[in-house]
Amino acid sequence: MEKRQLRIEVLGTSFTIQSDESAEHLARLSAYVKAKIEEVKGRYTFADPLTIAVLAALNIADDMFKSREGKELPGTGEEISNVAERLLNRMDEELLDHTPIDDEPHIP
Numbered sequence: 001m002e003k004r005q006l007r008i009e010v011l012g013t014s015f016t017i018q019s020d021e022s023a024e025h026l027a028r029l030s031a032y033v034k035a036k037i038e039e040v041k042g043r044y045t046f047a048d049p050l051t052i053a054v055l056a057a058l059n060i061a062d063d064m065f066k067s068r069e070g071k072e073l074p075g076t077g078e079e080i081s082n083v084a085e086r087l088l089n090r091m092d093e094e095l096l097d098h099t100p101i102d103d104e105p106h107i108p
Helices: 023-043 049-068 077-097
Strands: 004-010 013-019
Touching (some): 004 023, 013 023, 023 049
Antiparallel strands (some): 004 013
């Protein structure tokens, strides 16, 4: 199988990754790692790049272990519930703001 390469930049360092996986898969992995790093950077703004990388790696390992154990990953179920609730609230607000047209026939 042909090796694919993906160049990513993380914490100011450029890496080239080689893999048999698809380019899409590599891009998803890269995006996931970058998101975890940004999450850690947001919480620990004072931390140096090595500390951020290790904390992000621990978070990723935690996600992997929970996934293998069949546990729900943080943010998945709760996040979906929150989004659904916000959408329902917005729909309710829009319906309340809607003024019905009075010249439509009313059926008793």
